[in-house]
Amino acid sequence: MNIQTNERYKQIKPAYLFSEIGSRVRTYEQNNPEAKIIRMGIGDVTLPLPEVVTASMIKACEEMGHKETFRGYPPEYGYGFLRESISTHYADNNVSVDPDSVFVSDGAKSDLGNIVDILGQNRILIPDPVYPVYVDSNIMSGNNITFTNGTKENGFLPLPDAVSPEDQRASVIYLCSPNNPTGAVYDRNGLTLWVEYALKTGSLIIFDSAYEAFIADDDLPHSIYEIPGAKECAIEICSFSKFAGFTGVRCGWTVIPDNLKSGTYDLQALWKRRQATKFNGVSYPVQRAAQAALSDEGIKACLSNINYYRENARIITDLLDEKNIFYTGGKNSPYVWMECPGKTGSWDFFDLLLHKINVVGTPGEGFGMNGEGYFRLTAFGSRENTIEAAARLKDFL
């Protein structure tokens, strides 16, 4: 063939981070079939869905099997019942979000990847280290990325003063809090500085709150919309994956406030058009499952699972405290972001842990330049595996 392909794909690292990890682990497993590998790499949940959730999903499947209750194409932006439930969930946390501003999708990753579609060429501000999807999706669209550096000094929470003071252009600003991979969480003051910066410069904030349910400290914001002015400058993308263990169920949502305009362009209208053209809504049983997760009983069950993971995180951070190793995250996040001892490179540390103690984590370098020398461990394993991993780490570190 002789057609033009998207040349910008060439600029992306050849393998997606987790594919590369998967491939190294598979190779090790093939050579060491007896090894008892503990996976603390991918941020994937392991506890089963709460009964209230599966019951609701099963009921919806049954409805699909009967003529009277069968449902065809779902509404492109989500069923009213789910958009309402999400809005109510915000309201329960004292945040006002109109159901019509909530767009249900098959997951935050899809929305984070697809949101670039409705934007033109802008300077993109992305924290480093961070979830690789922001960077890769913007490279695929030919955007110019400027990194805001997360460092030990700023606790991996860069603020607007990280952007050159001479260059206060309108930008698209990605924020992830609680951060993936560092587990660091912006406080109200930090987010206020970003919202004020966005309003001053005419910027758009894309706020990834996929891990908000892990926040344990009462005074940390769960949503960007807790900050005054955010509805004039911010889109929020969230997920049922971590809150309700939906990584295999697939459901998320995006909030685009209805007064979010750039010049004459209405971002909500653009997103509606994008979704109506390139998406056909989320599976009906999945939406019923998500609704059940947001019921009183569902929330209780989901938070109980989250507490289980929190205890895992505590087991890891207790060990790091004991070993006097610097880390962020853990308390308000399923991720523990540790400094690799002895200035080891992060992929070297990955190989060391895999080969020496059969523990798989995620090399910090995979999340950006500033991740070099750091390592991410997740709290999503079983209690037993987490205790075992901590024991192996205790001997090794």
Place this chain on the structure above:
Amino acid sequence: MNIQTNERYKQIKPAYLFSEIGSRVRTYEQNNPEAKIIRMGIGDVTLPLPEVVTASMIKACEEMGHKETFRGYPPEYGYGFLRESISTHYADNNVSVDPDSVFVSDGAKSDLGNIVDILGQNRILIPDPVYPVYVDSNIMSGNNITFTNGTKENGFLPLPDAVSPEDQRASVIYLCSPNNPTGAVYDRNGLTLWVEYALKTGSLIIFDSAYEAFIADDDLPHSIYEIPGAKECAIEICSFSKFAGFTGVRCGWTVIPDNLKSGTYDLQALWKRRQATKFNGVSYPVQRAAQAALSDEGIKACLSNINYYRENARIITDLLDEKNIFYTGGKNSPYVWMECPGKTGSWDFFDLLLHKINVVGTPGEGFGMNGEGYFRLTAFGSRENTIEAAARLKDFL
């Protein structure tokens, strides 16, 4: 805000076709709450899912509720069991498709919209009339569209001779067979001409076979890969929506052969990268449902539903035959594409049918310039409604 948005969205008609229809119908309903409206507009199925499908989906939901059988993130390209089932389904129809070339998604519409992501700027050949997603997604990406005209004369099946003979550039060629909206189906000869044209010009064919299960004539091709050479020039996008009634379940797939290269670019590798970056796979219960639809029992049940719709189509085409009205489709498609009597415009005919006999169809003009003067009726209604609609049409036409 002062950021740049995707300016090309401005070039798209303000409302997506089916949203516009929905809005006109809602307005009519509000003013005429007693009207018994029969919907033959959107191509949405109405029969419930076969029991073998819901049983499999329910079993998968139950698995998600137990620690031992819970599943987190699905593989980005689909579970092996489903990619294998799809490959086997092709093999049963004497088409060889490697499971590793099958990419499972949440629906053909998503894939058709997203495939543009991996391509650069090309001339785009799109039949007119056709499903609006091809046009809109290419406008959103700033591509130059050339239409190949479907007309009464060519039976709404344009061939390569519709392209200017002086301009035999490499292009991206969209084909939809059985066609949405016209129900016309390319025969082996027609598809062979397109494959030869693509190979000669270095073009890529994007073949939308979402309606293949409706083909009743034995000698009509279900897949582009039945044509020699197609694996060197064609991507095929298909869906469970029409075959298995999955419009509300959401599952489809894309086949990208592993030898599909443009220069040094490997289209399968590009798509893998796109999906790994901007997509997180399909819900596990949905994939189990799709697998069940492809079991022997599933196929039998799905084809029985399709036969039900076929009989509906026959009721409509019998009436049009009786009234001596030109149409395409019906026999090998759930769509009947009729000429509006008396040279009525297609939106006028839409309003006429809605207001005079409370039957909703789709105005041909919504599918492109050549659709003006035509009207699409779908066979997806109940038998009762189809008979009633035919009776109303009989009196009206």
